[in-house]
Amino acid sequence: MESRNIRLAVIPGDGIGTEVVAEGLKVLDAVGTKIEPTHYDLGAARYHRTGETLPDSVLHELRGYDAILLGAVGDPSVPPGVLERDLLLRLRFEFDHYVNLRPVKLFPGVRTPLADTPPEKIDMIVVREGTEGLYAGTGGAMRRGTPHEIATQESLNTAHGVERVVRYAFEKAQSRPRKKLTLVHKTNVLTFAGDLWQRTVNRVAADYPEIAVDYSHIDAASMFFVTQPERFDVVVTDNLFGDIITDLGAAIAGGIGLAASGNINPDGAAPSMFEPVHGSAPDIAGQGKADPTATILSVAMLLDHLGLSAEAARVEQAVADDIAARVAGSAPRGTQQIGDDITARVSG
């Protein structure tokens, strides 16, 4: 990796996606790596121009990159779900991003909506499965539009798919000081899938005697995120439950403007993809209001994934310092200003 440039595919996408990605790239440039970005215009604009969401040729090209940085996709002018499914979810599935890694961490200086909750109480990482469950998209409708309509959705879970993400989560837990892993599911209702998840966790746990293993139903976990976030260190969960609790996690850790994520293929068989948890936010798009911090933290995750851990740490530190320097009550800075301020800290 040291000898050649690292090739990064950049998909700014829609709405605020383009704005925040520009700042992410600024920071990436300032941190001084041999990363060479190539832009892809996927998203609503291309869809309207050509009808394409993710042409096979582009998918094939993307496969050749070392990593992908994505802003956000989705626009009110496109039928709901089309870009999400045919672009975002398709990338996650085609590139077998079976780990969707989402830190939930309260930076000192950030205001959480939770009363009396200091940063040390919110410091977990959610390992969300990224390629199965209800996201498989299987199901159907019969007698659609009639009083006898029936619509189904299927959650598909495989031993292969569950075990690999559970192992990843145990490895993560092993690398963290608290060494605790919590499975979040709904085993008392989703008995078939829950049984597979619970048995898998039990079996893999035998290989990690140092890890304290816990279980929480998704409903109880949602409550604990708010009342006792300190219960959690590493959380492993399925695709849909992970979707829900990471938005909740973003909320308690100070908002969606700070929540980073990585869609990871740990085997390296395809490029991993890093993106802020937030969406394209059409309501504030084009106004320079979006907080690029989530994207910049996703860039830090990307650097870390590429083995550039010193650079990753510098970016994370710059973000932490920027946040700590925010003065409560002062006028909010715009997208570019935040990007410039963090860039200055990275360079300086």
Place this chain on the structure above:
Amino acid sequence: MESRNIRLAVIPGDGIGTEVVAEGLKVLDAVGTKIEPTHYDLGAARYHRTGETLPDSVLHELRGYDAILLGAVGDPSVPPGVLERDLLLRLRFEFDHYVNLRPVKLFPGVRTPLADTPPEKIDMIVVREGTEGLYAGTGGAMRRGTPHEIATQESLNTAHGVERVVRYAFEKAQSRPRKKLTLVHKTNVLTFAGDLWQRTVNRVAADYPEIAVDYSHIDAASMFFVTQPERFDVVVTDNLFGDIITDLGAAIAGGIGLAASGNINPDGAAPSMFEPVHGSAPDIAGQGKADPTATILSVAMLLDHLGLSAEAARVEQAVADDIAARVAGSAPRGTQQIGDDITARVSG
């Protein structure tokens, strides 16, 4: 109804269920109605004694009551999920409790874990579908225990099932001052089920021109519950999403000790069942520590459902007064004490 006694089946169940139900019955007695309770010993004890969870003969008897009051079911000595599914969920399904009604309301004087959130910001009611979706229990496993295992769960949604609960939610919204209804789903991923829910809401909305209709994905809604709970007035959602957000709702409204619910059959074809949202809490069972307020508020819902709205209002007011009189920092009262205090307010 005035001429004969109202027949109430009481299922205290397991753990703290028996403790909190005793207090609920005290209050019911004090409010002075012609309600005649009959106890049923369903739960872990009966399961161990006879192997039965819900014998058909008991189910048949229960059908003859005007309403059911349930404490909580579930015990560590019983395989996980057995009592939940074969007793609690079976009652909901057999009695076609298609509305699971769960108020999320912050009483003045209750500490919410959310900073700077006054009671007027948390006042919604969740109308959770109670008989379909992923709770149908369909699915299966193949090659169980092998590396090639596959486990599925199916979400079943019918026009019949969705429309009736959506109509109920619109009626609820119509009766409330804010007249707002929010559908919570995940239409961009659960496309078949989401399409049915969204089309149903759109269609029924035409009959309720005064209602402002909104939509939120479950992930965003979970975030908004914490950051902007005032967005919500009436929430209508499916069985699983409703399970999750009502626990989250209980958390923001001051805890599971205060969260009441009704499993309602609005057609009156079978008895409706009222229960606190909390579980049997084996960790604190038998210690007289559980807060019976959730059960007492469930009793208020029960009275209201039986047409005894003045009595219901008296119980709710007694609870509100009891909560307002709680002195921050003073020693916590036990289960019976809280029950006695609220009973005194109801009688006095």
